[in-house]
Amino acid sequence: MRLRYQLVVATLLITLMVSAFLAGRQFESLAAALPMKGLGSTGLLHQVLSLNSTASAGQSTGDVSLRPLETFQQVLTHVRKQYVSPIKDESKLTYGAIRGMLAALREPPYNDRYSRFLDPEEYRSFLDENEGHFGGIGAELAVREVKTPVAPGAVGTLLRCPVCGADLSNPTQYQVVIIAPLPDSPAERAGLRAGDHVLRVDDAPAVGLGDTVRRIKGPPGTSVTLAISRENVAEPLQVKLTRAVISVQSAEHKILPDHIGYLRINQFNDTTADLVKKALDAMRAAGIRGLLLDLRDNPGGGLEVCIDVAGQFVGWGPVVFIEERGGPRQPRQAAQRAHRFGLPLVVLVNNGSASAAEILAGAIQDDGIGQLVGVTTFGKGLVQTVFPLRDGSALALTTARYLTPKLRDIDRKGITPDVVAEQPKPEALEYIPRLSEKDVQGAAGLNLLRQEMRRPVRAAA
Numbered sequence: 001m002r003l004r005y006q007l008v009v010a011t012l013l014i015t016l017m018v019s020a021f022l023a024g025r026q027f028e029s030l031a032a033a034l035p036m037k038g039l040g041s042t043g044l045l046h047q048v049l050s051l052n053s054t055a056s057a058g059q060s061t062g063d064v065s066l067r068p069l070e071t072f073q074q075v076l077t078h079v080r081k082q083y084v085s086p087i088k089d090e091s092k093l094t095y096g097a098i099r100g101m102l103a104a105l106r107e108p109p110y111n112d113r114y115s116r117f118l119d120p121e122e123y124r125s126f127l128d129e130n131e132g133h134f135g136g137i138g139a140e141l142a143v144r145e146v147k148t149p150v151a152p153g154a155v156g157t158l159l160r161c162p163v164c165g166a167d168l169s170n171p172t173q174y175q176v177v178i179i180a181p182l183p184d185s186p187a188e189r190a191g192l193r194a195g196d197h198v199l200r201v202d203d204a205p206a207v208g209l210g211d212t213v214r215r216i217k218g219p220p221g222t223s224v225t226l227a228i229s230r231e232n233v234a235e236p237l238q239v240k241l242t243r244a245v246i247s248v249q250s251a252e253h254k255i256l257p258d259h260i261g262y263l264r265i266n267q268f269n270d271t272t273a274d275l276v277k278k279a280l281d282a283m284r285a286a287g288i289r290g291l292l293l294d295l296r297d298n299p300g301g302g303l304e305v306c307i308d309v310a311g312q313f314v315g316w317g318p319v320v321f322i323e324e325r326g327g328p329r330q331p332r333q334a335a336q337r338a339h340r341f342g343l344p345l346v347v348l349v350n351n352g353s354a355s356a357a358e359i360l361a362g363a364i365q366d367d368g369i370g371q372l373v374g375v376t377t378f379g380k381g382l383v384q385t386v387f388p389l390r391d392g393s394a395l396a397l398t399t400a401r402y403l404t405p406k407l408r409d410i411d412r413k414g415i416t417p418d419v420v421a422e423q424p425k426p427e428a429l430e431y432i433p434r435l436s437e438k439d440v441q442g443a444a445g446l447n448l449l450r451q452e453m454r455r456p457v458r459a460a461a
Contacts, residue, residue, distance in 0.1 A: 112398050113143045120392035130269050136217040138185020138246040140299035143209050144177040176206045180297035180352030183266050186241045191431050194352030200227035220245045253279035261288035268301025268356040273308035290344035290453040292445050300355025310360050311338030314367045320359050321403040344452035345370030346445045354378035362404035362415050372417035373445040381411030
């Protein structure tokens with residue numbers, strides 16, 4: 001009798017231990033999968049404990065639905081066990097699933113062109129670029145929406161999807177586009193321009209931003225051929241480039257005749273704010289009486305860096321307003337130590353001026369301390385936050401939109417300059433050096449600046 005009792009107790013103990021172990025494994029896997037933001041330990045525990053009663057029905061636990069996780073796990077299990085060939089690298093499956101999820105954000109109602117996943121190699125390259133040095137051709141790329149009209153007279157299923165009923169009379173496509181070639185880079189010397197669409201990289205179609213960037217980059221000294229589509233050019237252009245080590249001086253300056261300072265900001269990275277301050281101090285010490293600020297083909301960069309730089313022009317006060325989901329507009333102020341730029345100021349912009357460059361240009365225009373010359377800017381009014389992940393990859397997610405100090409939303413619209421000046425139409429791949437005889441925008445900016453310099457000098461505040 002005692003032996004039977006001992007066997008029963010032992011069986012119960014073993015059963016409880018196994019159940020506890022399995023529950024713990026289930027908790028760990030769910031804790032890694034569920035989003036942590038906004039959930040304390042109690043909240044997360046509630047999500048897990050309510051799993052058994054809700055997950056099988058596809059219901060929501062709290063404000064998080066577990067059905068997507070359940071569906072993903074089912075598909076992954078089928079692929080692992082039943083795919084015709086053994087799966088050797090499951091990270092490719094995971095990364096592909098993440099990229100597919102983010103690609104869905106490009107479609108209505110989100111129309112987000114910028115959220116993207118960076119695998120460990122891409123994230124390392126991203127960090128190198130933020131420090132101002134990397135290998136490649138020296139061009140900033142993005143994905144842009146392109147409308148492709150259906151041929152006249154097309155009828156039937158070309159106009160409407162038979163499954164979902166969506167209107168297909170003007171379908172949307174997404175193409176990889178050059179935001180801006182970087183200064184003195186292989187891309188700039190080869191004549192690539194802002195707005196060029198990348199059709200192919202060597203023999204591979206440019207079907208996604210990450211894949212296109214990965215194919216373009218390579219060891220310095222090797223070559224890569226791009227097929228480029230350009231507005232008002234009938235046939236695609238074939239451009240062969242030699243990769244190089246790209247080291248970007250984020251800001252550079254010089255003194256022009258008539259006591260005019262010239263400051264070119266190429267991008268906003270970790271070095272920019274300090275370089276701009278040193279440049280402005282040096283030019284003031286040299287006795288400049290006006291400044292030509294060149295933001296053309298500046299693809300942007302870090303928001304905090306941009307606010308620091310803007311404070312050196314507009315002084316203390318709102319530089320930009322940030323709108324996050326579910327929250328009020330929040331002004332981002334320049335530092336209290338900032339001072340207004342007290343000399344005549346003209347800013348050069350073009351359709352390669354994007355993101356942080358547009359924040360700075362918009363703040364200067366709204367504040368009235370300078371005038372913009374050139375053509376309408378790129379039109380990127382969204383903020384991306386980079387979330388590093390545990391395996392060395394990262395998520396660059398659109399988390400906010402920004403408005404200029406006068407609450408202008410410039411996303412997909414751009415900033416219209418005060419004085420419109422278009423560059424002449426050059427030969428197919430001709431490179432026009434800044435401030436050369438063919439630089440019509442530079443000449444227009446200098447003429448306007450000289451007019452402003454003849455007015456009474458404004459004092460710095």
